[in-house]
Every structure is written in structure tokens, then in C-alpha cells.
Amino acid sequence: MSGVPAVTGADEHEGLPTTMRAMVLDEFGGEFRLEHRPVPRPGHGEVLVRCLAVGVGITNELARNGVLGGSVPRVHGHELAGEIVSLGSGVHGWSLGEHVTTSFYLLCHRCEWCASGRETLCENFGGFIGVAVDGAFADYVVLPGSNLVRIPGGVSLRDAGIVGDAVATPYHVVTERLRMRAGQRIAVLGAGGGLGVHMLQMIRAFGGVAIAVETSQQKADEIERRGIADAVFVPHGQAWAGQVRDVADGAVAGVVDTVATSATLDEGYRALGRAGTLVALGHVPGSELPIDPERLLLEELVVTGTRYATRAEIARTMELVRLGRVEPIVGARFPFERLEDALRRARDAEVFGRIMLDVAVG
Ligand SMILES: [Zn+2]
Known part of the structure; x- marks a missing residue:
């Protein structure tokens, strides 16, 4: 006390x-x-x-x-x-x-x-x-x-x-923005950062398959060592959408972009599978995302932002932490x-x- x-x-x-x-x-x-x-x-x-x-x-x-x-x-x-x-x-x-x-x-x-x-x-x-x-x-x-x-x-x-932000925000993303179902494959960009490491864990806490995309080899190794993702990879070059799709057998139900520059948002959108959802979680003023409306329509893609978490979501996240489901x-x-x-x-x-x-x- x-x-x-x-x-x-x-x-x-x-x-x-x-x-x-x-x-x-x-x-x-x-x-x-x-x-x-x-x-x-x-x-x-x-x-x-x-x-x-x-x-x-x-x-x-x-x-x-x-x-x-x-x-x-x-x-x-x-x-x-x-x-x-x-x-x-x-x-x-x-x-x-x-x-x-x-x-x-x-x-x-x-x-x-x-x-x-x-x-x-x-x-x-x-x-x-x-x-x-x-x-x-x-x-x-x-x-x-x-x-x-x-x-x-x-x-x-x-x-x-x-917990009130870095862990609770991923709760909101998984439950409300992705509306993820168990077994779906979700890629997290910037997976070793303060939001990323909790995003990975939250996806798994709800039964999803977490794919970590991390440009730092050191952070990627640490994700692997801690066992908080189902797959981890360091992208080669700027164009990594194809690598994400390969890892997920093409079925990327969601991409959570914790970085959200114009380049990462564009790659994230390209990585989506059918009916996939791109969630812009990072905040870089001035970022732009060109959208191909035909693909949006034919594949029923969703592009969305996400804003923080409610008090109820923070409370539920506290409970997940107490139970050891998310660390x-x-x-x-x-x-x-x-x-x-x-x-x-x-x-x-x-x-x-x-x-x-x-x-x-x-
Ligand atoms: Zn109000």
C-alpha cells in the first residue's frame, strides 16, 4: 500500500x-x-x-x-x-x-x-x-x-x-474493428512495438492465427523467443504483401498496420485476402492510401481506422491480463x-x- x-x-x-x-x-x-x-x-x-x-x-x-x-x-x-x-x-x-x-x-x-x-x-x-x-x-x-x-x-x-492503451487498444481492434473469428489469420505490421506485441497476443487470445511482420531482425527474434506469434518474418525490401500472403496461404483475413505510413498501408491493402479488413492503427499525419475500387467491390474488402478503447474494453482487458491470457x-x-x-x-x-x-x- x-x-x-x-x-x-x-x-x-x-x-x-x-x-x-x-x-x-x-x-x-x-x-x-x-x-x-x-x-x-x-x-x-x-x-x-x-x-x-x-x-x-x-x-x-x-x-x-x-x-x-x-x-x-x-x-x-x-x-x-x-x-x-x-x-x-x-x-x-x-x-x-x-x-x-x-x-x-x-x-x-x-x-x-x-x-x-x-x-x-x-x-x-x-x-x-x-x-x-x-x-x-x-x-x-x-x-x-x-x-x-x-x-x-x-x-x-x-x-x-x-494496459489502458497499449493492451486495451488491441482488444478493440480484434473484437470491434476486425470482428475476428477463431482460426482467422491476421498479420500485424510493426509487430515488435508497444502496440504490436500486445496485438499479437490479443489475436491469439481470441483464437486467431497471428502473423508478425517486423523489419527489425532483433525484434523478430524476440517475438519468436517469447512464442507470442504463430509465424514471424522480416520482410525483404519494401514489397512484402506477397510474402504475407504466402505465409498465410493467401487467406489473410486482416492486416493491422501499427505503422501506417503511405507505403505500409498500401502493402497492407495488397496483402488482404477475400473479405479481408485493413486496420489503420498507427497515426502518421499526411499518410495516403490509394484504393482500387474494383478490388474493394469484388472481394468485399474493408478498410477502417480504429480509435483507442472504451472503459468497458479496458476493464475486460484488465481481466485478460489477470487471467494470464495476455501479458x-x-x-x-x-x-x-x-x-x-x-x-x-x-x-x-x-x-x-x-x-x-x-x-x-x-
Ligand atoms: Zn459523448
């Missing part, structure tokens, strides 16, 4: 330190700076969470560069495992000391999409945690109580931070002060699996 006493009531902030560490971005494209600032207080409907570990991925680089909107100065960070240490007024159903993660999205909870279980398409989207409001690259973060998802006992707090893979850990080093590794795509920033766990 926490070394920080948590008390509730009118003076609920008593017992917490008055200041905290925060990594602050002053301008888009700039570097994060360590700042000591007052511990924030939760307002109505909000909770204060002590951050234990926070995931670091390419999304954080997009946020740093202003691609995800928001404003500066800002504390980034959204893939967190933490502990509730203070409750604002009007928060029901949550208790001090509970371990939680959060949805990355600020939702309206009243539009058609929120009500229909497709909340990541919210019409009144309020922006991202750690982009529109301060996030988890800090000792403490204030979150809307409605954003929280419980981390069940049996899930390592050291690893739980990445969070953290390939590198950095102490809090070395956030810039962690982000550099994310940008260079060197690390197998996800990168973790340890805020309060050693």
Missing part, C-alpha cells in the same frame, strides 16, 4: 505533501522540464491519484509536437497505474487506496456515441488526458471519477499502466527524471514492447 496517508473529509488533503514533481512541456516541440509545484486538489466529480508507473509511447511524441491539440504549459502522460489518495465532492463508487487506471479521453457521457458503447467517437470530445488537461508525468494527477477503471488484484502495478510487455523502464530518454527511445522505435516511466515504483 501507499506510503502516503490518505484521509477523507473536509480536510482530506491533510497528510499529503504540499508539493510534487511534474514534467512540464512549455512549448510544442520543446523538451520537458522538471518542476516542483503544489499538489492539485480534486474538484467536484474528480479524484486525486498518486501515479506509480506511466507508459510512454509514440502517442506522447505526437502530443509533444502538438498533433493532438491541447495547450501549453502542460504535464503529459496518460497510460497510468495509480492509487486514489483523495476524493472530490460528488464522487461515488470509488474509495481511497483503490488502484486505478484511466481512459485517455475526456467524454461527454450524453451523446449518441457515448450512450451506444462507442464512446471514443464522442461528439463532444473534450480532448485527451495529459494534453487538454494535466496528466500523469507527475507524482499526482487529478482525474474525472467517471474516467477511472479499476486495476484488479493479481495484475502487477508495475505493468498495469500500459503486458515492458521492454525498458526509466526513472521519472529521465522522461526525455524514454521519449527518445519511443521515437527511435528501438524498444521491444512498451516503455515505462517509473514514478513511484522501483
Whole structure:
């Protein structure tokens, strides 16, 4: 349990330190700076969470560069495992000391999409945690109580931070975007990255056949060593669609492109078998995909994007992790002060699996 006493009531902030560490971005494209600032207080409907570990991925680089909107100065960070240490007024159903993660999205909870279980398409989207409001690259973060998802006992707090995005996003892809059936063959491009390694495992957890496409021989070897894919290959050259089709005997039911440049999307589309689905999971601004409408029609192909995961999907993913069906893979850990080093590794795509920033766990 926490070394920080948590008390509730009118003076609920008593017992917490008055200041905290925060990594602050002053301008888009700039570097994060360590700042000591007052511990924030939760307002109505909000909770204060002590951050234990926070995931670091390419999304954080997009946020740093202003691609995800928001404003500066800002504390980034959204893939967190933490502990509730203070409750604002009007928060029901949550208790001090509970371990939680959060949805990355600020939702309206009243539009058609929120009500229909497709909340990541919210019409009144309020922006991202750690982009529109301060996030988890800090000792403490204030979150809307409605954003929280419980981390069940049996899930390592050291690893739980990445479940809310890097593991839950693949759950959404498999169940909603691919609508995969057991036995189908699905290729994952960028299979050794933070999303890729969990995508492979999620496909197999649902009975699919996972084909890993990975340009790094080192990462491909590690996928093989861990046994998280049914087939692994390093493409020779830029044109790898034929190689994927060969590995899958032509029956590629889906391609999940975690990279999503114009070149990879085009190859992914070419690799699809009949009635196959191409899922664009990466986010590279300016990427384009030329579509052959005749093939789209004659083979009933589907091209789709995918947006994150709902809170329900995060909760179900936590359960899969607790049961050991999917294992969070953290390939590198950095102490809090070395956030810039962690982000550099994310940008260079060197690390197998996800990168973790340890805020309060050693
Ligand atoms: Zn909404």
C-alpha cells in the first residue's frame, strides 16, 4: 500500500505533501522540464491519484509536437497505474487506496456515441488526458471519477499502466474493428512495438492465427523467443504483401498496420485476402492510401481506422491480463527524471514492447 496517508473529509488533503514533481512541456516541440509545484486538489466529480508507473509511447511524441491539440504549459502522460489518495465532492463508487487506471479521453457521457458503447467517437470530445488537461508525468494527477477503471488484484502495478492503451487498444481492434473469428489469420505490421506485441497476443487470445511482420531482425527474434506469434518474418525490401500472403496461404483475413505510413498501408491493402479488413492503427499525419475500387467491390474488402478503447474494453482487458491470457510487455523502464530518454527511445522505435516511466515504483 501507499506510503502516503490518505484521509477523507473536509480536510482530506491533510497528510499529503504540499508539493510534487511534474514534467512540464512549455512549448510544442520543446523538451520537458522538471518542476516542483503544489499538489492539485480534486474538484467536484474528480479524484486525486498518486501515479506509480506511466507508459510512454509514440502517442506522447505526437502530443509533444502538438498533433493532438491541447495547450501549453502542460504535464503529459496518460497510460497510468495509480492509487486514489483523495476524493472530490460528488464522487461515488470509488474509495481511497483503490488502484486505478484511466481512459485517455475526456467524454461527454450524453451523446449518441457515448450512450451506444462507442464512446471514443464522442461528439463532444473534450480532448485527451495529459494534453487538454494535466496528466500523469507527475507524482499526482487529478482525474474525472467517471474516467477511472479499476486495476484488479493479481495484475502487477508495475505493468498495469500500459494496459489502458497499449493492451486495451488491441482488444478493440480484434473484437470491434476486425470482428475476428477463431482460426482467422491476421498479420500485424510493426509487430515488435508497444502496440504490436500486445496485438499479437490479443489475436491469439481470441483464437486467431497471428502473423508478425517486423523489419527489425532483433525484434523478430524476440517475438519468436517469447512464442507470442504463430509465424514471424522480416520482410525483404519494401514489397512484402506477397510474402504475407504466402505465409498465410493467401487467406489473410486482416492486416493491422501499427505503422501506417503511405507505403505500409498500401502493402497492407495488397496483402488482404477475400473479405479481408485493413486496420489503420498507427497515426502518421499526411499518410495516403490509394484504393482500387474494383478490388474493394469484388472481394468485399474493408478498410477502417480504429480509435483507442472504451472503459468497458479496458476493464475486460484488465481481466485478460489477470487471467494470464495476455501479458503486458515492458521492454525498458526509466526513472521519472529521465522522461526525455524514454521519449527518445519511443521515437527511435528501438524498444521491444512498451516503455515505462517509473514514478513511484522501483
Ligand atoms: Zn459523448
